[in-house]
Amino acid sequence: MNGLTQFFHNLFRGKRAVIGVPYGWFALLVLVPLLIVLKISLSEMEMTSVSSMIDWSNGWPTLKLNFASYQFIASDALYIKTYLSSLKYALITTILCLAIGYPFAYFMARSPKHLQPMLLMLIMLPFWTSFLLRIYAWKTLLVSNGVINNMLMSLHIINEPIMMMNNSFSLLIGMVYSYLPFMILPLYANLSKMDLRYLEAAADLGTSPFKAFWLITVPLSKAGIIAGSMLVFIPAVGEFVIPELLGGPDTLMIGRVLWDEFFSNNDWPMAAAVAVVMILLILVPIAIFNKSQAEQLEGKA
Amino acid sequence: MSQASNKTFAKSWMFAVYLFLYLPIITLVIFSFNDSRLVTVWSHASFRWYQALVKDSDLISAVLLSLKIAFLSALMSVFFGTFTAYALHRYSHFRGRMLLNSMATTPLVMPDVIVGLSLLLMLVSIQHWLGFPERGLFTILLGHALLGTAYANVVVTSRLREMDGRLDEAAMDLGCKPLQVFTLVTFPLLIPALVSAFLLTFTLSFDDVVLSSFLSGPGYSTMPMVIFSRARLGLNPTINAVATVTITAVTIAVIASSFYQSHVERKRKREVALAYSDKNV
Numbered sequence: 001m002n003g004l005t006q007f008f009h010n011l012f013r014g015k016r017a018v019i020g021v022p023y024g025w026f027a028l029l030v031l032v033p034l035l036i037v038l039k040i041s042l043s044e045m046e047m048t049s050v051s052s053m054i055d056w057s058n059g060w061p062t063l064k065l066n067f068a069s070y071q072f073i074a075s076d077a078l079y080i081k082t083y084l085s086s087l088k089y090a091l092i093t094t095i096l097c098l099a100i101g102y103p104f105a106y107f108m109a110r111s112p113k114h115l116q117p118m119l120l121m122l123i124m125l126p127f128w129t130s131f132l133l134r135i136y137a138w139k140t141l142l143v144s145n146g147v148i149n150n151m152l153m154s155l156h157i158i159n160e161p162i163m164m165m166n167n168s169f170s171l172l173i174g175m176v177y178s179y180l181p182f183m184i185l186p187l188y189a190n191l192s193k194m195d196l197r198y199l200e201a202a203a204d205l206g207t208s209p210f211k212a213f214w215l216i217t218v219p220l221s222k223a224g225i226i227a228g229s230m231l232v233f234i235p236a237v238g239e240f241v242i243p244e245l246l247g248g249p250d251t252l253m254i255g256r257v258l259w260d261e262f263f264s265n266n267d268w269p270m271a272a273a274v275a276v277v278m279i280l281l282i283l284v285p286i287a288i289f290n291k292s293q294a295e296q297l298e299g300k301a
Numbered sequence: 302m303s304q305a306s307n308k309t310f311a312k313s314w315m316f317a318v319y320l321f322l323y324l325p326i327i328t329l330v331i332f333s334f335n336d337s338r339l340v341t342v343w344s345h346a347s348f349r350w351y352q353a354l355v356k357d358s359d360l361i362s363a364v365l366l367s368l369k370i371a372f373l374s375a376l377m378s379v380f381f382g383t384f385t386a387y388a389l390h391r392y393s394h395f396r397g398r399m400l401l402n403s404m405a406t407t408p409l410v411m412p413d414v415i416v417g418l419s420l421l422l423m424l425v426s427i428q429h430w431l432g433f434p435e436r437g438l439f440t441i442l443l444g445h446a447l448l449g450t451a452y453a454n455v456v457v458t459s460r461l462r463e464m465d466g467r468l469d470e471a472a473m474d475l476g477c478k479p480l481q482v483f484t485l486v487t488f489p490l491l492i493p494a495l496v497s498a499f500l501l502t503f504t505l506s507f508d509d510v511v512l513s514s515f516l517s518g519p520g521y522s523t524m525p526m527v528i529f530s531r532a533r534l535g536l537n538p539t540i541n542a543v544a545t546v547t548i549t550a551v552t553i554a555v556i557a558s559s560f561y562q563s564h565v566e567r568k569r570k571r572e573v574a575l576a577y578s579d580k581n582v
Contacts, residue, residue, distance in 0.1 A: 014479055014480060015392060015395075018384065018387060018388045018391065018392070019388045019392060019395060019401070021381070021384050021388075022381060022384045022385035022388050022401060022405070022450075023388075023397070023401055025381050025384075025385075025450065026385070026401065026404035026405055026450075027404065029420065029423075029443070029447040030404045030407050030408065030447070031404060032423055033419035033420050033422065033423040034419050036419065036422045036423045036426055037415075037418065037419045037422055040422055100318060103311075103314050104314060104315060104318045107311040107312075107314060107315055108315065110311070111311075111315075119315070121555070121559060122319060122322075123322070124555070125552065125555060126322045126323065126326060128501075128504050128551050128555050129326065129547065129548045129551050129552075130507070130508045130525070130544070130547055130548075130551075131508050132508060132510055132525050132528055132529060132532070133329065133528070133540070133543075133544040133547065133548070134325055134326060134329075135532075136329075136528070136532045136540055136544070137325035137326060137328060137329040137544070138325050139532065139536065140325075140328065140329065140332065140340050140341055140536055140541075141324075141325060141328060143341065143536070145339070145341055145342070146341045147328055147332070147341050150341060150342065177321065177322070177325070180318075180321075180322070181322075230410065231409075231410060234410040234411070234412070235410055235411070235412050235413070237412060238411075238412020238413070238414050238415055239412065240412075240413065240414050240511055241510060241511065241529070244533065245529075245532055245533065255412060255414045258414050258415075258418065259414060262418060262515075263514075268422070271418060272418065272422065275414070275415050275418050275419070278412070278415060279415060282410075282411075282412075286407070286410060286411075289406070289410055290402070290403050290406055293402075293406055294399070294402060
């Protein structure tokens with residue numbers, strides 16, 4: 001009876017509708033699609049469609065699971081190498097973004113208050129302009145007859161063009177360039193809110209600024225570091241456009257493999273299996289990110 | 302390090318980062334006015350590639366399609382994003398809140414290729430079952446709206462958290478029904494955030510290449526898809542010209558909206574100050 005009153009109570013207050021609409025929206029477009037990917041990864045390709053999961057050939061339904069795609073991934077050294085290489089590039093990108101972005105966010109948070117909105121807007125502005133066009137811009141800069149090589153050669157600094165394109169250098173430049181704002185914004189949000197009296201107290205107690213930075217500033221900005229790192233690392237693992245435009249044959253990335261399985265080989269179960277393994281690899285980082293977001297929303301961080 | 306050298310170091314670090322962020326954009330713009338067919342070798346200034354752009358019917362129809370999709374998907378994103386943010390903000394305890402929160406943040410970090418693949422496989426399953434939807438404008442729209450909803454949720458949530466909860470309570474004390482509280486109090490205060498969310502999700506949609514490639518059908522190429530297929534083949538001066546036009550439009554929109562935001566903020570502060578001074582009269 002209590003449940004029924006509660007039900008009507010909620011209904012009249014519109015709580016059900018307010019929660020139900022976003023719930024339905026995300027369940028349909030996030031949860032269901034991921035379950036379908038899992039299902040298709042366990043099927044096999046039959047002519048133009050994927051095999052059905054429920055087999056009626058015996059006259060009664062039996063569940064038919066096909067692990068062929070996963071076995072193929074596990075047995076082929078190239079897939080494993082590609083997964084490891086994707087993780088490696090994502091990790092290097094994250095470390096470089098943190099190394100460049102942390103001092104930047106720190107200096108920005110300590111710069112004069114009236115300048116900060118403008119400095120922030122200057123970080124956001126490239127983020128608003130097309131990501132694809134900015135990656136293309138790097139291509140014009142880095143190719144062997146590109147802007148940088150031409151300039152250096154006309155100044156007689158070098159005689160032969162430097163090979164900067166279609167290798168891990170150009171890939172990392174593109175990745176760091178694209179993901180840097182995602183690192184700086186949460187770090188700045190965190191550092192600008194920090195209570196400076198902690199640092200004053202530390203200085204009063206005789207701590208050197210360097211030591212105070214490592215003992216106070218860095219631990220207090222932990223939430224920003226985690227959020228920024230995860231915002232860079234997770235999408236970087238599955239990045240497709242940057243390796244496709246700036247990477248080369250040696251810079252293996254799993255996003256490109258998934259794309260090729262789907263668009264070139266038309267092998268949907270294989271593409272789905274590649275996706276499922278990728279999700280498993282980034283599941284822990286995603287959980288860390290969600291937890292830190294939730295904590296921040298509850299005001300614990 | 303002395304105080305002065307500290308400051309110099311900070312300034313040069315920031316300058317270097319800004320240079321890194323803006324150098325590619327600036328070169329892209331400069332070389333769009335280059336007369337040479339070779340994108341990277343400067344000959345002399347001309348509007349040649351802009352003239353070529355006007356005649357490029359493939360690209361123009363792609364731009365129009367992209368604008369249409371971006372506008373509609375931004376409207377959908379703001380609608381569902383506000384719903385999500387309001388539900389999570391207003392009701393701090395309900396069963397499955399954690400799941401809703403996780404689902405709403407997933408599209409922010411999940412690699413595009415996975416979002417694209419999973420949406421496509423779902424749409425194909427539905428089509429198999431019901432006979433629709435065909436791949437095309439609607440399916441791209443749905444993908445962009447999903448991504449946009451996740452971003453709009455973040456923008457609106459941060460605004461809701463800054464807002465004074467006592468205003469809602471005051472409205473309820475004065476006899477407002479929950480829906481009235483939303484339409485008369487919460488919604489007007491949210492408008493600047495909704496404008497930001499609209500602009501952000503519009504740009505995200507206008508920029509997306511991966512989701513569109515998975516979800517589009519024959520005959521539906523968005524602007525980023527056309528640019529991407531040309532950029533894959535090599536350097537192409539028309540891309541520089543498109544880039545310059547887009548960058549100019551976006552810069553104007555961002556600056557105009559930030560002026561609008563600060564105007565609204567000042568007006569609000571003035572009104573608050575006025576309200577408090579009235580009380581003392």
